[in-house]
Amino acid sequence: MGQMLVKEVMASDRLKLVGALEREGHDWVGRDLGLAMGGAEMGLKVSDDALEAFSRAQAVIDFTAPAATVAFSELAAQARAVHVIGTTGLSEDDISAIDRAARHAVVVRAGNMSLGVNLLTRMVKQVAAALDADWDIEVIEAHHHHKVDAPSGTALMLGEAAAEGRGVALADVSDRGRDGITGARKRGDIGFHAIRGGDIVGEHEVLFATPGERIVLKHVASDRTLFARGALKAALWGQDKGPGHYDMLDVLGLG
Numbered sequence: 710m711g712q713m714l715v716k717e718v719m720a721s722d723r724l725k726l727v728g729a730l731e732r733e734g735h736d737w738v739g740r741d742l743g744l745a746m747g748g749a750e751m752g753l754k755v756s757d758d759a760l761e762a763f764s765r766a767q768a769v770i771d772f773t774a775p776a777a778t779v780a781f782s783e784l785a786a787q788a789r790a791v792h793v794i795g796t797t798g799l800s801e802d803d804i805s806a807i808d809r810a811a812r813h814a815v816v817v818r819a820g821n822m823s824l825g826v827n828l829l830t831r832m833v834k835q836v837a838a839a840l841d842a843d844w845d846i847e848v849i850e851a852h853h854h855h856k857v858d859a860p861s862g863t864a865l866m867l868g869e870a871a872a873e874g875r876g877v878a879l880a881d882v883s884d885r886g887r888d889g890i891t892g893a894r895k896r897g898d899i900g901f902h903a904i905r906g907g908d909i910v911g912e913h914e915v916l917f918a919t920p921g922e923r924i925v926l927k928h929v930a931s932d933r934t935l936f937a938r939g940a941l942k943a944a945l946w947g948q949d950k951g952p953g954h955y956d957m958l959d960v961l962g963l964g
């Protein structure tokens with residue numbers, strides 16, 4: 710995602726890239742970003758000094774890993790830069806830490822930056838609200854074999870939307886990774902299933918099943934560029950907002 714973001718920022722006439730980070734000890738640190746990416750020289754050196762880079766930025770776009778994102782949220786808040794977070798796999802403690810940073814700066818966080826998925830969450834909530842618990846809800850997601858977290862951030866967003874529609878807390882009804890003699894499905898549970906293979910960009914399906922019929926709501930991402938474009942839209946949107954923890958529904962006006 711990092712390299713995709715660099716390309717999208719370079720292609721934009723509204724954005725300017727002022728820094729690029731790698732972790733301390735990475736062999737790109739100190740090298741020209743363009744050359745390191747295998748292209749033309751960009752005149753911008755890769756750094757490992759987050760606070761220095763953030764202090765020169767109006768926005769920080771972060772698709773990394775939970776520990777990095779939590780640390781960056783504090784530094785971005787110190788620098789009063791808009792922090793756009795695409796990182797998934799965050800724990801409740803991680804999210805609380807980000808909430809603390811969002812008291813001082815704008816944070817936009819979403820497990821999926823695409824318009825389609827965010828619209829789908831509204832549809833899932835509506836369908837879940839219209840159906841009772843005789844309808845079993847299952848969230849099925851598929852991603853490339855490099856992905857390290859499961860369920861995906863998007864699957865969790867869709868599960869949250871379904872739980873919200875039903876008026877229950879997801880934590881109380883979530884059923885993940887069935888294996889072995891699990892017993893019959895519990896009424897009202899929301900199940901999660903993760904497929905990992907090849908270069909699948911991201912596919913999410915929410916299944917509502919009752920005896921005799923099924924409803925399937927599905928989103929397919931076929932190009933990662935859409936996630937980068939969504940994140941950049943969020944960075945621009947956040948420029949005139951007050952401190953707070955926002956999501957893509959806010960950015961897209963679907964909240």
Ligand SMILES: NC(=O)C1=CN([C@@H]2O[C@H](COP(=O)(O)OP(=O)(O)OC[C@H]3O[C@@H](n4cnc5c(N)ncnc54)[C@H](OP(=O)(O)O)[C@@H]3O)[C@@H](O)[C@H]2O)C=CC1
Nearest residue numbers: 710711731732772773774777795796797819820821822936
């Ligand atoms: N919200 C959305 O729309 C989307 C979210 N994602 C999420 O974004 C995240 C990244 O995805 P992806 O790009 O595929 O994953 P990658 O593993 O390819 O990239 C993550 C990068 O973050 C770097 N990183 C980790 N920790 C640090 C640190 N402390 N300082 C600097 N760099 C660090 C890693 O470096 P190193 O290799 O050295 O560890 C790596 O280059 C995932 O959580 C993914 O689920 C992805 C696509 C869309």
Ligand SMILES: O=C(O)C1=N[C@H](C(=O)O)C[C@H](O)C1
Nearest residue numbers: 797820821856861862863911
């Ligand atoms: O890791 C990915 O690739 C993706 N991660 C996000 C997620 O966890 O839902 C968004 C998208 O599906 C791609």
